[in-house]
Amino acid sequence: xxxxxxxxxxxxxxxxxxxxxxxxxxxxxxxxxxxxxxxxxxxxxxxxxxxxxxxxxxxxxxxxxxxxxxxxxxxxxxxxxxxxxxxxxxxxxxxxxxxxxxxxxxxxxxxxxxxxxxxxxxxxxxxxxxxxxxxxxxxxxxxxxxxxxxxxxxxxxxxxxxxxxxxxxxxxxxxxxxxxxxxxxxxxxxxxxxxxxxxxxxxxxxxxxxxxxxxxxxxxxxxxxxxxxxxxxxxxxxxxxxxxxxxxxxxxxxxxxxxxxxxxxxxxxxxxxxxxxxxxxxxx
Amino acid sequence: xxxxxxxxxxxxxxxxxxxxxxxxxxxxxxxxxxxxxxxxxxxxxxxxxxxxxxxxxxxxxxxxxxxxxxxxxxxxxxxxxxxxxxxxxxxxxxxxxxxxxxxxxxxxxxxxxxxxxxxxxxxxxxxxxxxxxxxxxxxxxxxxxxxxxxxxxxxxxxxxxxxxxxxxxxxxxxxxxxxxxxxxxxxxxxxxxxxxxxxxxxxxxxxxxxxxxxxxxxxxxxxxxxxxxxxxxxxxxxxxxxxxxxxxxxxxxxxxxxxxxxxxxxxxxxxxxxxxxxxxxxxxxxxxxxxxxxxxxxxxxxxxxxxxxxxxxxxxxxxxxxxxxxxxxxxxxxxxxxxxxxxxxxxxxxxxxxxxxxxxxxxxxxxxxxxxxxxxxxxxxxxxxxxxxxxxxxxxxxxxxxxxxxxxxxxxxxxxxxxxxxxxxxxxxxxxxxxxxxxxxxxxxxxxxxxxxxxxxxxxxxxxxxxxxxxxxxxxxxxxxxxxxxxxxxxxxxxxxxxxxxxxxxxxxxxxxxxxxxxxxxxxxxxxxxxxxxxxxxxxxxxxxxxxxxxxxxxxxxxxxxxxxxxxxxxxxxxxxxxxxxxxxxxxxxxxxxxxxxxxxxxxxxxxxxxxxxxxxxxxxxxxxxxxxxxxxxxxxxxxxxxxxxxxxxx
Numbered sequence: 001x002x003x004x005x006x007x008x009x010x011x012x013x014x015x016x017x018x019x020x021x022x023x024x025x026x027x028x029x030x031x032x033x034x035x036x037x038x039x040x041x042x043x044x045x046x047x048x049x050x051x052x053x054x055x056x057x058x059x060x061x062x063x064x065x066x067x068x069x070x071x072x073x074x075x076x077x078x079x080x081x082x083x084x085x086x087x088x089x090x091x092x093x094x095x096x097x098x099x100x101x102x103x104x105x106x107x108x109x110x111x112x113x114x115x116x117x118x119x120x121x122x123x124x125x126x127x128x129x130x131x132x133x134x135x136x137x138x139x140x141x142x143x144x145x146x147x148x149x150x151x152x153x154x155x156x157x158x159x160x161x162x163x164x165x166x167x168x169x170x171x172x173x174x175x176x177x178x179x180x181x182x183x184x185x186x187x188x189x190x191x192x193x194x195x196x197x198x199x200x201x202x203x204x205x206x207x208x209x210x211x212x213x214x215x216x217x218x219x220x221x222x223x224x225x226x227x228x229x230x231x232x233x234x235x236x237x238x239x240x241x242x243x244x245x246x247x248x249x250x251x252x253x254x255x256x257x258x259x260x261x262x263x264x265x266x267x268x269x270x271x272x273x274x275x276x277x278x279x280x281x282x283x284x
Numbered sequence: 285x286x287x288x289x290x291x292x293x294x295x296x297x298x299x300x301x302x303x304x305x306x307x308x309x310x311x312x313x314x315x316x317x318x319x320x321x322x323x324x325x326x327x328x329x330x331x332x333x334x335x336x337x338x339x340x341x342x343x344x345x346x347x348x349x350x351x352x353x354x355x356x357x358x359x360x361x362x363x364x365x366x367x368x369x370x371x372x373x374x375x376x377x378x379x380x381x382x383x384x385x386x387x388x389x390x391x392x393x394x395x396x397x398x399x400x401x402x403x404x405x406x407x408x409x410x411x412x413x414x415x416x417x418x419x420x421x422x423x424x425x426x427x428x429x430x431x432x433x434x435x436x437x438x439x440x441x442x443x444x445x446x447x448x449x450x451x452x453x454x455x456x457x458x459x460x461x462x463x464x465x466x467x468x469x470x471x472x473x474x475x476x477x478x479x480x481x482x483x484x485x486x487x488x489x490x491x492x493x494x495x496x497x498x499x500x501x502x503x504x505x506x507x508x509x510x511x512x513x514x515x516x517x518x519x520x521x522x523x524x525x526x527x528x529x530x531x532x533x534x535x536x537x538x539x540x541x542x543x544x545x546x547x548x549x550x551x552x553x554x555x556x557x558x559x560x561x562x563x564x565x566x567x568x569x570x571x572x573x574x575x576x577x578x579x580x581x582x583x584x585x586x587x588x589x590x591x592x593x594x595x596x597x598x599x600x601x602x603x604x605x606x607x608x609x610x611x612x613x614x615x616x617x618x619x620x621x622x623x624x625x626x627x628x629x630x631x632x633x634x635x636x637x638x639x640x641x642x643x644x645x646x647x648x649x650x651x652x653x654x655x656x657x658x659x660x661x662x663x664x665x666x667x668x669x670x671x672x673x674x675x676x677x678x679x680x681x682x683x684x685x686x687x688x689x690x691x692x693x694x695x696x697x698x699x700x701x702x703x704x705x706x707x708x709x710x711x712x713x714x715x716x717x718x719x720x721x722x723x724x725x726x727x728x729x730x731x732x733x734x735x736x737x738x739x740x741x742x743x744x745x746x747x748x749x750x751x752x753x754x755x756x757x758x759x760x761x762x763x764x765x766x767x768x769x770x771x772x773x774x775x776x777x778x779x780x781x782x783x784x785x786x787x788x789x790x791x792x793x794x795x796x797x798x799x800x801x802x803x804x805x806x807x808x809x810x811x812x813x814x815x816x817x818x819x820x821x822x823x824x825x826x827x828x829x830x831x832x833x834x835x836x837x838x839x840x841x842x843x844x845x846x847x848x849x850x851x852x853x854x855x856x857x858x859x860x861x862x863x864x865x866x867x868x869x870x871x872x873x874x875x876x877x878x879x880x881x882x883x884x885x886x887x888x889x890x891x892x893x894x895x896x897x898x899x900x901x902x903x904x905x906x907x908x909x910x911x912x913x914x915x916x917x918x919x920x921x922x923x924x925x926x927x928x929x930x931x932x933x934x935x
Binding site: 002004005006007008012024026027028029030031054055057058060061064065067068085086087088089090091094095098099101102103104105201217226227228229232233234236237240241242243244246247248249254255257258259260263267 | 343345346386411412413418419420422424431432433434435436466467469470471498499500501503504680705706708709711712715716718719740741745746749750752753754755756852868877878879880883884885887888890891892893894895896897898899900905906
């Protein structure tokens with residue numbers, strides 16, 4: 001089901017199976033989520049409800065109550081972050097990870113590429129509790145093999161080198177900026193370990209901690225999200241009782257504006273340039 | 285009656301006979317508008333269409349078809365119906381216009397350019413990094429009151445403006461809000477309709493641009509304007525159905541609205557998405573698409589239609605300057621807090637007292653609530669005057685939207701309150717409020733498990749996380765009545781959204797009445813050279829923390845107890861200094877879920893400090909109904925649990 005954004009979220013593709021499998025809910029997100037919850041009651045359906053991730057804030061109370069109701073709906077929010085570009089901040093989700101993270105029992109997926117996204121949907125369909133998948137507007141590089149397997153709560157170590165000096169944790173659009181940054185740094189002899197958390201909740205703290213200790217304790221997180229409640233805070237908190245690990249967090253730290261995505265990444269610290277600079281600063 | 289006055293009328297009558305069987309609602313008197321002016325307004329409408337196409341073509345993104353359906357309405361609004369001053373776009377006495385369907389921003393910008401506010405050449409900078417003409421309107425522009433773009437929110441804001449205009453400013457200005465038909469599926473629109481009808485806001489006009497097509501398919505009602513009319517009528521509006529592309533009918537409708545007393549007006553305008561754009565009008569799949577290679581020929585068609593006319597836009601009538609001059613700066617409590625240290629007072633009660641004291645000193649301080657005023661204690665403001673209180677009934681989206689509208693142009697200092705958990709119902713409105721640079725104050729009571737038996741649906745356990753994500757938000761979490769009153773006073777004078785979290789149970793007054801408080805400044809409540817741990821608590825967990833500190837002290841273990849006062853901004857310096865002093869161990873305790881609250885705020889503020897660790901106690905699962913003390917114990921945030929956690933940390 002969708003709130004009249006099916007041609008943007010691509011939920012419309014389900015109609016190719018059968019139009020019976022799609023429920024148009026029109027522009028009314030509170031009802032979109034409520035109807036999904038009702039449809040999933042008594043295990044009658046596996047419901048996926050989608051809209052722009054920002055508009056799930058319209059229905060936070062319904063999602064909150066959905067957790068109290070022990071419901072199994074799957075929410076899919078597109079148009080994450082400043083990477084949507086010119087439509088501007090009203091359409092940009094910059095607090096959705098924070099919101100879904102507060103939901104008890106929620107699984108929060110943030111896949112970077114098409115392979116891991118398809119597997120996230122498959123996992124969602126089989127995971128109890130509310131699930132959220134954050135998707136992006138721009139096309140991004142496929143980074144995983146078609147055969148790669150994914151699990152809830154298991155991070156993927158995308159780049160690893162014995163000489164790694166920093167752990168870089170990135171997701172979605174910032175994964176791709178992070179990989180560009182890692183390439184640039186490598187040409188200058190600096191290696192960074194790049195980790196894809198895959199699920200922000202539950203977070204694979206063990207993998208992150210192990211690599212953080214391996215590289216000497218420095219972690220850098222980069223997210224297309226406000227600073228509060230997202231990837232950076234999750235990582236900082238999970239490791240907050242580890243004295244020798246520090247977490248530096250890059251995020252969008254003010255209300256953004258309309259303009260082309262690359263310009264926004266640079267302005268708000270998410271670009272590969274900014275990541276390279278941050279790594280140099282950390283290593284001084 | 286001359287033929288040229290008769291012709292438009294005959295044409296429109298004929299149109300109605302040919303078209304569907306919608307009833308004829310317009311009074312059949314002859315319009316007093318001369319046909320020259322009517323033609324002029326039509327030409328301007330088409331110029332606005334052209335500008336919308338050119339701007340979105342230049343930026344290669346935007347919504348020209350959504351602009352085209354409302355062009356005629358906007359032309360009449362800006363160049364006939366509304367009273368405003370180009371020299372002062374947000375003059376308090378001017379009529380207000382809210383484009384609730386914010387994606388039609390290009391045509392709104394074009395209207396202001398046509399009015400002479402800035403050169404039309406600026407319009408070509410739509411959506412560029414160095415232009416404030418953003419994809420959806422924001423108040424970075426001096427003619428925009430609130431950001432729109434998340435649909436369904438504009439009418440609540442307009443209703444708030446209209447309420448203040450009618451009842452507080454008691455001024456002549458009118459408020460107009462243009463709403464999309466797809467957008468009118470949002471429940472928040474109908475919350476606002478109910479509010480406006482109930483409060484008889486006859487200075488408000490809601491215009492529905494019924495262009496039949498949503499984003500991904502036709503709307504549910506398509507051109508069934510009669511159903512829209514019935515709905516508006518049922519909500520207490522004077523509802524008028526018109527042909528939204530007929531200048532004369534539009535003019536008559538606005539004139540009729542201005543003459544209608546005792547009810548707001550809804551103009552249900554039957555329009556076509558992309559009207560005036562050959563090959564695009566009323567076709568699906570054009571939402572959000574610039575015209576691409578069709579643009580040049582379509583623009584040429586329109587130019588031919590208006591015969592290249594350069595007739596200047598009429599200058600809008602100036603407003604009646606009867607909005608009073610008001611000052612909302614430097615608002616103080618009418619008297620200092622007057623509590624006895626050691627007595628127990630709930631912070632929610634202190635809120636009510638503070639609100640009353642602020643209103644005593646400044647009549648522009650208003651309280652709004654969603655039928656919980658006897659629980660949040662916002663009702664106390666009615667002791668100053670019932671005029672200072674607006675009952676918004678159980679409709680939190682509209683509660684927040686009306687507060688935002690009421691606070692526009694600095695007409696009031698608005699405090700809106702409900703149970704903190706129910707602010708989650710209005711997260712999108714709060715999110716857009718930040719983009720709108722609003723200064724509303726939200727006060728949420730019944731925080732956490734400490735409310736007890738009502739159970740989790742009433743318990744706020746994610747509200748701190750929510751408000752922390754709001755840019756520029758100040759998040760107060762006062763631990764006693766004294767600091768709560770001061771928090772309200774600070775909120776009244778702090779720009780940006782402010783949130784104050786209050787508790788249900790009565791708690792001990794811990795500060796002196798003379799104590800001063802500042803945003804971003806923590807209070808060190810207990811300090812001893814032998815401190816081994818920094819304990820950070822707030823609200824109910826401050827009191828549990830102090831009990832724990834007493835118990836530990838009697839066993840020779842000292843802990844430094846810090847009251848953050850504001851969770852955002854957090855006083856990281858004070859916390860860091862004491863954390864280092866005690867050897868690096870910090871323990872946070874909150875009546876909130878683990879994510880996004882006090883513990884995360886502290887851990888992330890100190891995340892680049894080696895040698896500081898932060899252990900976080902919070903409510904780790906969906907709680908249940910039970911007596912508050914039992915719940916605090918069960919969910920790990922009671923004094924006992926804190927004592928145990930300190931022992932564990934010190935092992």
